[in-house]
Amino acid sequence: MGFFVEVLLSGLMAGVLYSLVALGFVLIFKASGVFNFAQGAMVLFAALTFVRLLDILKDSFAPITLSLIITIAMMVMLAMAIERLVLRPLVNQPGISLFMATLGIAYFLDGFGQTLWGSDIYTLDIGIPKGSIFILESVFDGGVLVAKEDLVATVIAGLLVVTLAIFFQKTRIGRALRAVADDHQAAQSIGIPLNYIWVIVWTVAGLVALVAGVIWGSKLGVQFSLSLIALKALPVLILGGFESVLGAVIGGLIIGAGEKLSEIYIGPYVGGGIEYWFAYMLALGFLMFRPQGLFGEVHIDRV
Amino acid sequence: MFYREAGQFKTSYKADQAVFPIFQDRIFVAIWLFLGFVVVPMLANEYVFRAIFIPVIIMALAAIGLNLLVGYCGQVSLGSGAFMAVGAYAAYNFMIRIPELNPLICFLLGGLSATVVGVIFGIPSLRIKGFYLAVATLALQFFTDWTFSRIDWFTNYTPSGSIAVQPVEVWGFVFDSPIRKYLLCLTVLVIFTVIAKNLVRGRIGRAWMATRDMDVAAEIIGIRPIYAKLSAFAVSSFFIGVAGALWAYVHLGSWEPLAFDINLSFSILFMVIIGGLGSIVGGMLGATFITLLPLFLNQLPIWLGINMSTAMVSHLEYMIFGGLIIFFLAVEPLGLARIWQITKEKLRLWPFPH
Numbered sequence: 001m002g003f004f005v006e007v008l009l010s011g012l013m014a015g016v017l018y019s020l021v022a023l024g025f026v027l028i029f030k031a032s033g034v035f036n037f038a039q040g041a042m043v044l045f046a047a048l049t050f051v052r053l054l055d056i057l058k059d060s061f062a063p064i065t066l067s068l069i070i071t072i073a074m075m076v077m078l079a080m081a082i083e084r085l086v087l088r089p090l091v092n093q094p095g096i097s098l099f100m101a102t103l104g105i106a107y108f109l110d111g112f113g114q115t116l117w118g119s120d121i122y123t124l125d126i127g128i129p130k131g132s133i134f135i136l137e138s139v140f141d142g143g144v145l146v147a148k149e150d151l152v153a154t155v156i157a158g159l160l161v162v163t164l165a166i167f168f169q170k171t172r173i174g175r176a177l178r179a180v181a182d183d184h185q186a187a188q189s190i191g192i193p194l195n196y197i198w199v200i201v202w203t204v205a206g207l208v209a210l211v212a213g214v215i216w217g218s219k220l221g222v223q224f225s226l227s228l229i230a231l232k233a234l235p236v237l238i239l240g241g242f243e244s245v246l247g248a249v250i251g252g253l254i255i256g257a258g259e260k261l262s263e264i265y266i267g268p269y270v271g272g273g274i275e276y277w278f279a280y281m282l283a284l285g286f287l288m289f290r291p292q293g294l295f296g297e298v299h300i301d302r303v
Numbered sequence: 304m305f306y307r308e309a310g311q312f313k314t315s316y317k318a319d320q321a322v323f324p325i326f327q328d329r330i331f332v333a334i335w336l337f338l339g340f341v342v343v344p345m346l347a348n349e350y351v352f353r354a355i356f357i358p359v360i361i362m363a364l365a366a367i368g369l370n371l372l373v374g375y376c377g378q379v380s381l382g383s384g385a386f387m388a389v390g391a392y393a394a395y396n397f398m399i400r401i402p403e404l405n406p407l408i409c410f411l412l413g414g415l416s417a418t419v420v421g422v423i424f425g426i427p428s429l430r431i432k433g434f435y436l437a438v439a440t441l442a443l444q445f446f447t448d449w450t451f452s453r454i455d456w457f458t459n460y461t462p463s464g465s466i467a468v469q470p471v472e473v474w475g476f477v478f479d480s481p482i483r484k485y486l487l488c489l490t491v492l493v494i495f496t497v498i499a500k501n502l503v504r505g506r507i508g509r510a511w512m513a514t515r516d517m518d519v520a521a522e523i524i525g526i527r528p529i530y531a532k533l534s535a536f537a538v539s540s541f542f543i544g545v546a547g548a549l550w551a552y553v554h555l556g557s558w559e560p561l562a563f564d565i566n567l568s569f570s571i572l573f574m575v576i577i578g579g580l581g582s583i584v585g586g587m588l589g590a591t592f593i594t595l596l597p598l599f600l601n602q603l604p605i606w607l608g609i610n611m612s613t614a615m616v617s618h619l620e621y622m623i624f625g626g627l628i629i630f631f632l633a634v635e636p637l638g639l640a641r642i643w644q645i646t647k648e649k650l651r652l653w654p655f656p657h
Contacts, residue, residue: 035434089633095434096379097636100576103569104628111621119614231441231565238438276449280442284427287439291431299432301519 006145007264008257013150015256016157017219020212021233022240022248023164024205029242030181031201032087035095037102040230041109042078042206047213047222049074051124052117064126075206076199078109083198110227121223126214153215160211161249164204168245173200181243235283241296250294255279306650322500339489344482352481359594360488361549366574366586367499368542373572374581375503376535377515378428382440383571385447386540387547388563389417392457394548395466399459406471410548417544418537420447425536429529432518444565452560467557484553491549495542500583502538511535512581543571577631579640588639596624 021039028036053067060066086101134145168174179187180197188194216226236255240247262278292298306327313319323329347356369383394413397404404412424443428436451457458464470479471487478487502508510531513521522528551558570593578589600620604611611619635641 035437086629086633090636093632093636096373096580097576097632099434099437100573101629101632103573104625104632106625107621107628108625111618111623111625115615115618115622119618234438234441238435242434273449273453277442277445280439280445284439284442287431287435288427291435293435301517 007260009146010150011257011260012253013147013154013256014260015236015252015254016154016249017212017216017252018229018233018236018256019249019252020157020160020208020215021229022236022252023161023245024208024212025233025237026240026242026245026248027164027205027208028201031177032180032198033095033098033184034087034102035099035242036205037099037230038105038109039205039209039233040227041106041113042075042209043213043216043229044222044224044227045078045109045113045213046071046075046206046210047124047217047226048113048117048122050210050214051122051217051222054124054126055122071210072207075210076203079199079202079206082202083195087198088195106227106230110224114224119224121221122217123221124214124217126218149219153219156211156215160208161245164208164245167204173197177201232279235279238293239283239286241293243297244293244295247293247295251283255282258282306647306653320504322504336493340486344486347482347485349481352485354598355595356485357481357488357554358550359591360485360492361546361554362571362574362594363587363590364488364492364495364549365543365546365571366578366590367496367583368539368546369571370575370578370580370582370586371499371503371511371542372535372539373575374579374585375508375515376511376532376539377518378425378532378535379434379437380440380539381437381565381568381572382424382443383543384563384565384568385444386417386421386543387550387567388447388451389420389540390414390544390547391551391558391563392451393417393544394552395468396457396459398468405473406552407473410545410552413548414541414545417540417547421536421540421544422533425533425540428532428536441565444568448561448564451563458560464560465557466551468552470556471552478553488549488553491545495545496583496587499542503583507531507534515581573628577628577638579638582638582640584643585638585640588643592639596627600624 021043024039024042025036028034028039050067050071053070054063057063057066082105086105087098090098090101133148166174168178176187176192176197177200179190179192180194184194187197212229213222213226216229220226232255233252236248236251239254240249240251259275259279259282262282263275266278267274286294290296306325308325311324311326313324318324323332343356365383365387368386369380372378372380390410390413392413393416394406394409397409397412398406420443424440427439431439452464455461455464458466470477472478478484503511510521510526511534513524513526514528514531514535518528521531547563551562555562574589574593575586576589577592578587579585597620600623601616604616
């Protein structure tokens with residue numbers, strides 16, 4: 001039983017990290033209807049920028065703060081560039097064209113980040129505690145082994161979700177974002193500047209990518225494969241629903257737990273490595289019952 | 304001046320419904336066929352066949368197949384690499400397990416296997432729409448990647464999991480030289496293009512297009528969505544499966560387990576989008592463009608005489624590729640086929656625009 005809980009917990013914590021990437025997708029999809037495949041590339045770019053700046057600025061008085069500020073500035077500039085060069089020319093195009101354009105952005109960012117910062121594997125250490133601890137020793141025999149960095153990541157992710165929720169529900173800009181998400185034209189006609197809103201959304205998504213990149217990066221090292229975690233976040237998205245922040249979190253937890261449990265308990269019978277596709281199959285199974293995901297908006301077709 | 308249909312009267316329904324109703328179009332196609340079958344084999348050298356013509360032709364076949372599904376039936380699929388893999392591995396298994404079978408039949412059987420898989424994985428499309436479906440098709444992609452790399456039966460228990468095949472031999476005629484391979488691929492492409500063109504003009508193509516434009520309305524006017532969507536998945540995956548078998552046998556010759564990964568799916572989708580959704584010519588133009596672009600970008604620093612490390616070149620390639628994709632989408636979102644259409648419109652008035 002203790003082992004089961006241990007696997008479950010490690011799965012849930014991996015799931016939190018998937019949720020972080022999925023959150024970026026959801027934000028952009030909600031506000032602009034763009035299915036942003038470049039989120040993974042943004043994670044990589046943000047993490048690369050951060051880790052290299054940390055290296056360059058390591059002799060200054062506050063390396064982490066300084067590189068954080070510069071990275072954030074770069075993500076803002078990136079958001080502005082994307083809005084100006086990609087979204088604005090492609091306004092009113094079908095979703096599939098925009099999706100392809102974000103694939104273009106993904107290619108571009110992958111290339112650009114590695115041209116600018118090099119393509120080695122960089123270790124990232126910003127003081128997240130390493131090592132493992134035992135918890136719940138009173139409940140189970142021998143307790144449950146948990147990695148400290150996973151715990152920290154979970155706390156950070158939780159804080160981020162709460163912040164985003166407050167930002168969306170309580171602030172003026174958040175209300176404007178929700179208005180744009182509901183109806184572009186209506187939002188524009190009551191005086192919400194669409195372009196400005198898009199820049200903000202992509203910036204927020206960039207910041208989420210930065211957080212995800214730093215956490216993943218300190219876990220696995222900053223390398224090209226960070227860009228591929230977008231593929232891990234996609235089943236989370238369809239499971240939770242494209243429009244729901246809550247869905248991204250819950251979906252991430254389900255996928256993370258399901259993946260680890262299946263790998264341990266089903267994997268040995270079919271040859272292992274089923275983590276590779278299990279998340280997708282799980283999400284596909286869910287979709288057969290709820291085609292819009294768990295918390296997605298139900299679309300009513302009218303003729 | 305030269306390209307106008309004035310004076311070409313149709314006096315029968317048959318003439319009116321011809322694939323190419325305009326005389327000049329027929330001549331144009333005839334010229335292309337002549338170029339493809341006669342002139343190119345005389346002029347091109349081995350490298351050009353191997354690096355340009357053969358991959359472009361096979362990819363054009365795959366792109367046409369995907370276009371039937373995405374462009375005509377409106378079901379976005381990111382699983383075309385998986386269908387190619389199924390086609391390739393099925394053809395391989397048919398060939399080694401039933402050696403007396405004609406390789407061409409094996410290719411078709413490979414396509415049919417892809418069809419079966421396509422129909423099974425097309426079933427979710429009855430319930431799931433739009434991007435949800437697109438992501439769901441990725442399930443197939445990852446599942447086949449895993450199947451063909453983990454289950455040794457499919458690779459005939461080769462130790463490394465990679466497969467090497469003999470040149471295709473049909474009735475004692477061996478397709479070993481590039482020129483023969485080229486002619487084989489071109490013939491297949493022409494046959495399949497004719498089939499595709501006629502499918503989309505007919506009843507079934509109209510059912511697809513109605514489903515694409517609005518599936519609820521299509522259902523109301525009496526098109527059964529299950530029939531329309533699944534037939535689109537079936538035909539499309541058949542095309543892509545055959546393309547996969549050709550890609551493996553004729554182009555690659557030997558391949559690794561992950562030769563048909565998600566990047567292949569994306570590039571086929573790029574071909575369809577850049578070429579033009581809902582256009583057969585678009586599939587060909589897109590395949591040409593997307594296949595040649597990396598070759599061109601690769602050669603560019605050499606032509607310009609710039610010395611760069613290979614890693615740098617590949618990163619820059621990524622950047623330029625991504626940038627060009629965005630540029631093309633912004634300039635002509637309807638794809639290269641639209642540019643071709645505009646050219647034809649202009650040609651009708653040329654050289655007297657009034």
